[in-house]
Amino acid sequence: MYSPRFHRIAETDRPKIVLTVDGRPVDAADGDTLLTVLMRHDGWVRDSEFDGQRRAGFCAMGACQDCWLTLADGQRLRACTTVARTGMAIVRKPATHD
Amino acid sequence: MTDIVQYDVCIIGGGLVGCSAALHLTRAGQSVVLVERDSVGAHASGVNFGGVRRHGRNALELPLSLRSLDIWRNMAALVGNDCEFMPCGHLKVARNEAEMSVLEQWRGFGAQHGIDVELHNGAKLRQRFPWLSAQIYGASFCPGDGHANPRLAAPAFALRARAEGAVIIEGDGADVIEDAQGGFEVTLMSGKRLRASVLVNAAGAWGRTIAARYGDDAPVNAVAPQMFVSEPVPYFIDAVLGMVCGGLYLRQIPRGNVIFGGGRGTLSPDQRSSWPSDRVFAETVGLAGEIIPQLRNLAIIRSWTGVEGNCDDGLPVVGSSPRRQGLYHAFGFSGHGFQMAPAVGAVLSELITRGATPTDISALSPQRFADAKSGLVMAESEI
Amino acid sequence: MTDGDMTSADTPRIAIIGAGPAGIRAAETLVEAGLRVTLIDEAALPGGQIYRQPPPTLRRPAKALYGFEAGKAEALHSSFARLRSAIDYRPETLVWGARDNRLLLSSRAGNTEIAFDKLILATGAMDRIAPVAGWTQPGVYSLGGAQVVLKHQACLIGKRPIFAGTGPLLYLIAWQYLRAGSRPAAVLDTGSFAGQLRALPRLARQPRTLLKGLYFTAALRAKGIPVLYSALPARIDARDDNLVLTYTRNGRSHEIAGDAVALGSGLKPETQLAEILGCAFDFHSPSRSYLPRCDRMGRSSLATTYIAGDTGGIRGADAAEAGGALAALAVLEDLGRSVPEVRKRQLLTHMRRAEIFRSGLELAFAYPAPAIAGLADDTVLCRCENVTIGDLRAAIPQWNITEMNRLKAITRCGMGRCQGRVCGSAAMEVLASETHAPIESVGRLRGQIPLKPVVGSNFETKAAS
Ligand SMILES: Cc1cc2nc3c(=O)[nH]c(=O)nc-3n(C[C@H](O)[C@H](O)[C@H](O)COP(=O)(O)OP(=O)(O)OC[C@H]3O[C@@H](n4cnc5c(N)ncnc54)[C@H](O)[C@@H]3O)c2cc1C
Ligand SMILES: Cc1cc2nc3c(=O)[nH]c(=O)nc-3n(C[C@H](O)[C@H](O)[C@H](O)COP(=O)(O)OP(=O)(O)OC[C@H]3O[C@@H](n4cnc5c(N)ncnc54)[C@H](O)[C@@H]3O)c2cc1C
Ligand code: FES
Numbered sequence: 016m017y018s019p020r021f022h023r024i025a026e027t028d029r030p031k032i033v034l035t036v037d038g039r040p041v042d043a044a045d046g047d048t049l050l051t052v053l054m055r056h057d058g059w060v061r062d063s064e065f066d067g068q069r070r071a072g073f074c075a076m077g078a079c080q081d082c083w084l085t086l087a088d089g090q091r092l093r094a095c096t097t098v099a100r101t102g103m104a105i106v107r108k109p110a111t112h113d
Numbered sequence: 114m115t116d117i118v119q120y121d122v123c124i125i126g127g128g129l130v131g132c133s134a135a136l137h138l139t140r141a142g143q144s145v146v147l148v149e150r151d152s153v154g155a156h157a158s159g160v161n162f163g164g165v166r167r168h169g170r171n172a173l174e175l176p177l178s179l180r181s182l183d184i185w186r187n188m189a190a191l192v193g194n195d196c197e198f199m200p201c202g203h204l205k206v207a208r209n210e211a212e213m214s215v216l217e218q219w220r221g222f223g224a225q226h227g228i229d230v231e232l233h234n235g236a237k238l239r240q241r242f243p244w245l246s247a248q249i250y251g252a253s254f255c256p257g258d259g260h261a262n263p264r265l266a267a268p269a270f271a272l273r274a275r276a277e278g279a280v281i282i283e284g285d286g287a288d289v290i291e292d293a294q295g296g297f298e299v300t301l302m303s304g305k306r307l308r309a310s311v312l313v314n315a316a317g318a319w320g321r322t323i324a325a326r327y328g329d330d331a332p333v334n335a336v337a338p339q340m341f342v343s344e345p346v347p348y349f350i351d352a353v354l355g356m357v358c359g360g361l362y363l364r365q366i367p368r369g370n371v372i373f374g375g376g377r378g379t380l381s382p383d384q385r386s387s388w389p390s391d392r393v394f395a396e397t398v399g400l401a402g403e404i405i406p407q408l409r410n411l412a413i414i415r416s417w418t419g420v421e422g423n424c425d426d427g428l429p430v431v432g433s434s435p436r437r438q439g440l441y442h443a444f445g446f447s448g449h450g451f452q453m454a455p456a457v458g459a460v461l462s463e464l465i466t467r468g469a470t471p472t473d474i475s476a477l478s479p480q481r482f483a484d485a486k487s488g489l490v491m492a493e494s495e496i
Numbered sequence: 497m498t499d500g501d502m503t504s505a506d507t508p509r510i511a512i513i514g515a516g517p518a519g520i521r522a523a524e525t526l527v528e529a530g531l532r533v534t535l536i537d538e539a540a541l542p543g544g545q546i547y548r549q550p551p552p553t554l555r556r557p558a559k560a561l562y563g564f565e566a567g568k569a570e571a572l573h574s575s576f577a578r579l580r581s582a583i584d585y586r587p588e589t590l591v592w593g594a595r596d597n598r599l600l601l602s603s604r605a606g607n608t609e610i611a612f613d614k615l616i617l618a619t620g621a622m623d624r625i626a627p628v629a630g631w632t633q634p635g636v637y638s639l640g641g642a643q644v645v646l647k648h649q650a651c652l653i654g655k656r657p658i659f660a661g662t663g664p665l666l667y668l669i670a671w672q673y674l675r676a677g678s679r680p681a682a683v684l685d686t687g688s689f690a691g692q693l694r695a696l697p698r699l700a701r702q703p704r705t706l707l708k709g710l711y712f713t714a715a716l717r718a719k720g721i722p723v724l725y726s727a728l729p730a731r732i733d734a735r736d737d738n739l740v741l742t743y744t745r746n747g748r749s750h751e752i753a754g755d756a757v758a759l760g761s762g763l764k765p766e767t768q769l770a771e772i773l774g775c776a777f778d779f780h781s782p783s784r785s786y787l788p789r790c791d792r793m794g795r796s797s798l799a800t801t802y803i804a805g806d807t808g809g810i811r812g813a814d815a816a817e818a819g820g821a822l823a824a825l826a827v828l829e830d831l832g833r834s835v836p837e838v839r840k841r842q843l844l845t846h847m848r849r850a851e852i853f854r855s856g857l858e859l860a861f862a863y864p865a866p867a868i869a870g871l872a873d874d875t876v877l878c879r880c881e882n883v884t885i886g887d888l889r890a891a892i893p894q895w896n897i898t899e900m901n902r903l904k905a906i907t908r909c910g911m912g913r914c915q916g917r918v919c920g921s922a923a924m925e926v927l928a929s930e931t932h933a934p935i936e937s938v939g940r941l942r943g944q945i946p947l948k949p950v951v952g953s954n955f956e957t958k959a960a961s
């Protein structure tokens with residue numbers, strides 16, 4: 016069920032960038048949004064706070080707010096409107112606070 | 114004139130105070146009508162911070178506050194809904210020694226009323242509340258205080274009161290109040306008329322106008338405290354937080370949202386509504402991140418304000434009118450009414466049906482502005 | 497005034513929010529009249545929804561991105577390029593609040609505010625959603641989202657996506673997917689064929705658009721892709737690697753499998769700013785929603801504020817361009833400047849035609865209100881707060897709820913990060929049907945600041961200063 020979901024159809028010759036997702040290095044193309052990176056990686060963005068079910072965004076245009084995620088430095092970002100940059104570290108399972 | 118219905122008690126205002134009075138009076142066998150010009154809990158009672166604390170309160174209102182906490186603890190039994198009351202304790206933080214001494218002083222008041230608070234500082238403080246910034250000098254923790262969901266409380270009381278026989282009118286305000294047959298005749302905005310032997314002024318920030326109608330002036334003015342809520346994050350703030358210096362009060366619900374307040378928004382010219390100030394937004398959100406560093410990264414999803422009646426001496430106006438028999442006031446709660454309203458209703462019911470209450474509310478009487486005595490023990494800038 | 501900048505008739509401060517077709521044409525018209533404008537958009541590049549531009553590293557030609565609309569897209573983008581140096585353009589800047597004559601802005605650099613004398617709201621629209629059980633699962637996207645992924649990211653949401661909902665975009669985007677190498681599993685329209693026929697005379701007012709619509713359907717069918725009317729989605733289940741959509745049609749239940757689902761039932765204006773500023777709204781019965789009140793030129797109920805493009809009601813891209821120019825002319829008129837009367841009349845005529853076309857669309861592709869009333873209790877309605885339709889159905893009688901904001905206060909529906917943008921329309925339908933009340937009587941969710949989430953650390957620069 017949690018397999019890559021977005022399929023590239025063109026523009027495959029862009030410069031590569033590398034970021035990490037839950038500690039593992041993941042390749043992306045320059046210009047990919049974080050939503051695209053995650054959907055091409057393993058197909059999910061976050062767990063719902065309330066039922067633990069996986070979410071993978073919905074509107075892709077910054078309206079539904081269902082794609083907020085956390086970087087290792089604590090920054091909160093909206094995946095679908097943030098273009099990936101080399102070195103970004105996405106952490107989907109944050110350590111519990113206490 | 115046959116269309117004028119007669120009641121024992123007419124309550125003006127369907128905030129938590131009015132709704133609580135409606136329930137307690139109905140249970141005491143009175144026929145009750147409550148008149149609310151918007152909808153029950155639409156104003157301060159429904160949009161407040163949800164803090165339920167005795168901690169740091171003015172000693173003069175502690176008897177009422179203590180009684181109310183007992184009701185909060187048994188809310189489900191009273192109204193059929195616990196209103197999400199969570200007795201996680203209240204933590205008041207001090208940034209320096211001077212502020213700490215205020216907390217020490219209050220510990221003495223608390224002890225006199227049977228409230229034991231714990232004073233913490235240094236390593237012990239950080240161990241007990243690891244999410245607090247290292248800037249915090251010390252704190253006082255009051256177990257048993259807590260928080261609840263203001264959006265549920267007034268509607269829950271109103272539903273219960275209605276189920277037990279009270280008449281609750283929403284969307285129609287009291288327009289004219291006149292004397293009639295020893296009691297009161299109230300004409301609503303719609304033109305509808307009601308009569309009652311007793312009138313309860315529970316009109317919140319707008320109660321002053323009604324009181325003034327009978328010459329009971331009280332220095333109560335409208336203010337608009339501002340609130341914020343963050344997106345949900347795993348529960349970690351296991352106490353309601355306040356600051357001795359004011360400026361910030363904060364809580365987290367188990368669902369994860371952090372709710373906080375500080376500063377004041379802007380009142381509309383008619384003082385009927387209010388809206389958030391962006392300057393306060395910046396200051397309060399900034400301050401929250403200073404006091405609890407983990408909040409710096411959180412997204413704020415909403416900000417709002419509510420209109421509250423603030424009395425010059427920081428105490429509510431509760432009691433019978435010194436000038437007009439059958440008139441009772443309960444307004445101007447000065448930021449404390451959510452916690453106290455459950456008991457205020459009980460006290461009003463006792464005053465109205467028995468002429469006396471076991472709860473010492475003498476210091477809250479409308480009479481005090483004639484006598485001009487005041488007993489502030491602590492500047493309260495926290496809700 | 498907050499920034500000490502005095503209002504003067506010669507240098508009115510004009511702000512436009514939204515750099516889509518409406519906002520760009522408004523800016524252009526004002527610049528032509530010799531005025532300076534501030535144009536603010538949350539997106540990194542101008543174009544808005546329909547003429548959205550991908551990040552600069554993606555370089556497909558306009559024809560590949562915008563198909564039949566490539567010419568208009570290029571025209572709009574080059575108009576913007578000519579304007580660029582004459583305006584104060586603020587990309588990647590969210591307007592998160594407004595009050596009186598001030599706008600609160602948030603960008604990566606921190607927060608600022610600007611003052612305006614005249615404001616044009618050209619904030620566009622987003623998908624209008626009819627929820628379906630299982631729609632929160634990965635692989636289910638909004639219809640517009642499916643298009644954004646294609647245009648902006650050169651990706652498909654799936655190789656065999658199911659397109660479900662209603663509206664012209666349903667067919668357009670299914671066709672765009674087909675052309676891009678995907679093979680849609682089906683196009684399921686909740687509207688009836690009879691409804692579309694009834695709307696034909698009005699749709700014929702824009703023959704080119706109507707023909708395109710017919711062409712998409714024909715092209716999809718020619719490739720053997722099922723295009724079904726009166727198909728009401730009921731639930732989406734993940735099975736193996738598939739998403740299976742169960743729908744009912746003519747009283748019978750059917751299933752269709754695909755690897756993704758795109759859901760959309762028309763569009764819904766982004767009206768939160770109008771709301772926060774205090775613009776009056778009226779109920780618009782064809783779209784079963786409240787829209788900001790405005791005159792033919794886009795004047796709202798506030799003397800400072802004008803409404804252009806989709807913000808005032810969904811009329812499509814061409815009408816958005818015309819509406820943007822008209823709102824700018826209204827600003828000029830109200831500032832006491834002369835306006836080109838011929839142009840104004842042409843634009844007004846254009847808008848009148850667009851209005852008739854729009855009423856045709858609303859007839860042909862109505863929001864599926866009855867389907868929502870029939871959804872199962874376990875259907876999540878509010879994605880943000882995970883509130884189900886069953887939660888609403890239980891709370892409404894229990895708490896005697898008759899109004900939307902009370903529904904939100906009690907159930908948390910619409911209280912999350914998106915502030916009810918996604919669930920609001922459906923929640924209105926649920927409240928109306930559960931209370932047997934006309935939809936307009938349940939009111940609408942109040943917008944609140946911040947319009948979209950703003951991160952705490954963004955305020956530090958300001959708090960410190
Ligand atoms: C933002 C905010 C945060 C707060 N935080 C806390 C807290 O954490 N803890 C705490 O204990 N307290 C808090 N308070 C204070 C608390 O909310 C109030 O003291 C309390 O709710 C007052 O209740 P009330 O019933 O007197 O007033 P309200 O809830 O304001 O109700 C008064 C009602 O009277 C109605 N009314 C007025 N005039 C008429 C008329 N002529 N006819 C009919 N109806 C009329 C109004 O419509 C209104 O609904 C806060 C207040 C605010 C605004
Ligand atoms: C996802 C989607 C896809 C569409 N695709 C098509 C299509 O293919 N063909 C077609 O004919 N029509 C399409 N439409 C319809 C489309 O809305 C109109 O055709 C046209 O884009 C409307 O133009 P506009 O200028 O009114 O608004 P938009 O083009 O939507 O532009 C609004 C702009 O305002 C900005 N904005 C909004 N709120 C804020 C804020 N608070 N702060 C800062 N910026 C803000 C947005 O970022 C956006 O750029 C689509 C609509 C959507 C939502
Ligand atoms: S997917 Fe909706 S905001 Fe990102």
